[in-house]
Amino acid sequence: MRVASGSAEAGTAGAGALSFYLSRYHFTLVSLASVVAGVVVWELLARSGRFSEILLPSPGAVWVEFLRLSAGPDLWPNYFVTLRRLFLGLGVAVVAGVPIGLLMGMSLAARGLLNPPIELYRPLPAISYFAILVMWFGVGEQSIVTVLALGGFPPIVLETLHAVAKVRKERIEGAQSMGLSTLGQIIHVILPSCLPQILTGIRVGLGLAYSVVVAAEMVASTSGLGWMVYNASQFVESGTVITGLILMGLTGLALDGIMTVVQRRLVPWVAYA
Amino acid sequence: MRNEPTMKLSDVTVSYQLKAGPLIALDNVNLDVSEGSFVSLIGPSGCGKSTILNLMAGYIKPTRGQVLMMGKPVEGPGPDRMVVHQSSSALLPWLSVADNVGLGLRAKGVPKAKRKEIVRNYLDLVSLGGFGDHPIYHISGGMQQRVALARALATEAPVVLLDEPLGAIDALQREVMQDLLLDIWNRTRRTFVLVTHSVEEAVYLSTDIVVMSARPGRVLRRSSVSFGAQAVAEGSSKVKAEQPFVTAQSELMNQLIHG
Numbered sequence: 001m002r003v004a005s006g007s008a009e010a011g012t013a014g015a016g017a018l019s020f021y022l023s024r025y026h027f028t029l030v031s032l033a034s035v036v037a038g039v040v041v042w043e044l045l046a047r048s049g050r051f052s053e054i055l056l057p058s059p060g061a062v063w064v065e066f067l068r069l070s071a072g073p074d075l076w077p078n079y080f081v082t083l084r085r086l087f088l089g090l091g092v093a094v095v096a097g098v099p100i101g102l103l104m105g106m107s108l109a110a111r112g113l114l115n116p117p118i119e120l121y122r123p124l125p126a127i128s129y130f131a132i133l134v135m136w137f138g139v140g141e142q143s144i145v146t147v148l149a150l151g152g153f154p155p156i157v158l159e160t161l162h163a164v165a166k167v168r169k170e171r172i173e174g175a176q177s178m179g180l181s182t183l184g185q186i187i188h189v190i191l192p193s194c195l196p197q198i199l200t201g202i203r204v205g206l207g208l209a210y211s212v213v214v215a216a217e218m219v220a221s222t223s224g225l226g227w228m229v230y231n232a233s234q235f236v237e238s239g240t241v242i243t244g245l246i247l248m249g250l251t252g253l254a255l256d257g258i259m260t261v262v263q264r265r266l267v268p269w270v271a272y273a
Numbered sequence: 274m275r276n277e278p279t280m281k282l283s284d285v286t287v288s289y290q291l292k293a294g295p296l297i298a299l300d301n302v303n304l305d306v307s308e309g310s311f312v313s314l315i316g317p318s319g320c321g322k323s324t325i326l327n328l329m330a331g332y333i334k335p336t337r338g339q340v341l342m343m344g345k346p347v348e349g350p351g352p353d354r355m356v357v358h359q360s361s362s363a364l365l366p367w368l369s370v371a372d373n374v375g376l377g378l379r380a381k382g383v384p385k386a387k388r389k390e391i392v393r394n395y396l397d398l399v400s401l402g403g404f405g406d407h408p409i410y411h412i413s414g415g416m417q418q419r420v421a422l423a424r425a426l427a428t429e430a431p432v433v434l435l436d437e438p439l440g441a442i443d444a445l446q447r448e449v450m451q452d453l454l455l456d457i458w459n460r461t462r463r464t465f466v467l468v469t470h471s472v473e474e475a476v477y478l479s480t481d482i483v484v485m486s487a488r489p490g491r492v493l494r495r496s497s498v499s500f501g502a503q504a505v506a507e508g509s510s511k512v513k514a515e516q517p518f519v520t521a522q523s524e525l526m527n528q529l530i531h532g
Binding site for chain 1: 332349350352354355358363367376377380410411424
């Protein structure tokens with residue numbers, strides 16, 4: 001039967017022969033307790049007097065700092081600059097990656113031609129070729145969006161092209177019997193058949209691009225959440241740094257959660273396969 | 274009866290070059306399927322019965338010989354020869370039951386209103402009247418197989434090719450589906466070609482049974498039966514319990530075992 005939302009971890013924990021069963025309710029309770037415990041340990045460490053208040057502010061102090069930043073002119077504009085770069089970069093990666101993946105999946109010539117360059121740059125950490133992008137495009141949006149697009153592109157292309165190879169022969173044969181043209185087969189059979197894996201590729205690409213955007217902003221930018229955090233660290237404003245880190249973490253979590261919902265909505269049949 | 278058989282295999286050989294040497298899937302097979310008949314292909318695994326179906330569907334081409342439909346060579350797949358694939362694996366889960374059935378009509382350019390009407394008729398025919406809007410992953414395997422059948426019939430294909438359509442269905446459903454197939458064949462008067470492992474199914478449904486041998490695939494013998502026609506006339510499947518049916522079944526079983 002369908003597992004309740006977000007309980008993949010609970011499901012696996014309960015399924016193993018060696019682990020004991022935990023209900024969904026208790027699993028949530030334990031997870032919450034873990035977060036609370038983390039904050040409590042942080043508070044105790046901050047209060048112990050062993051660390052300077054400047055380097056390790058207490059949770060309460062960070063909360064106050066968050067409220068101050070939130071009301072100020074810096075936090076949210078920088079936050080949305082980062083999100084915009086992320087979605088632009090990932091958007092380019094999707095728009096380029098899906099058709100190229102389909103093409104490579106359907107044509108051996110295209111695959112032979114495009115596979116070497118993709119496989120050669122894929123293992124590079126995106127931040128490494130960011131250096132040359134900054135040389136070409138300068139500090140600013142263009143170099144950042146390009147590095148995100150390049151970083152998010154490989155998993156999308158590869159998932160798409162592997163998905164094409166796995167499309168059930170019977171589905172394509174059936175479509176051919178019904179008289180669907182090649183384009184009709186792509187639209188009605190191949191693309192939707194690949195959609196579950198394409199979404200997986202987008203999800204992985206999003207994760208990669210997200211880690212790259214923060215790093216790129218730290219290296220060469222004058223705006224964005226990454227720049228804000230890095231800049232604050234230069235002035236030892238640890239409240240700002242920690243606020244930024246927590247916001248980044250929660251945002252990453254939210255983005256992944258959104259992808260889970262998108263997958264469930266867009267490809268509901270996967271759960272029944 | 275017209276002179277040209279609806280489907281004809283003429284001296285057909287299909288072989289594949291494998292690393293270990295050539296594999297002969299079909300060796301010089303001749304087969305006529307006349308209009309309105311219900312032909313079952315039966316034989317051990319590897320006898321090439323599915324290969325024959327794929328040839329007729331146009332999915333593969335013969336290495337030697339010719340595949341003809343109404344006297345014209347089969348060039349590729351087409352909506353005049355629809356296939357019902359094994360365990361409904363050709364259905365598209367992102368489309369509703371009705372959209373699956375209507376996709377072939379859409380490809381043919383049938384206008385929407387007309388399409389809806391045709392789809393409704395064929396869903397009624399396979400007793401899925403109220404299920405048009407359901408996603409196919411919400412209905413049972415047996416119902417999915419009926420959707421696949423309706424889809425094959427909806428394009429008005431004169432030839433319906435069935436690749437073990439009842440193989441993955443539980444025994445009770447299979448009985449129901451057999452009678453449904455017979456009923457539809459009788460009502461639509463299309464030409465049915467069925468690949469099956471089931472001796473009972475072949476004897477019950479067919480007008481013609483083609484027994485094949487494995488490696489290389491050859492036609493061993495061909496016989497005519499009429500139990501299905503009898504069942505349709507009587508409106509019941511009680512013919513299955515009678516002696517002639519039982520005898521025909523054990524004879525066919527013998528042929529399959531002893532060649």
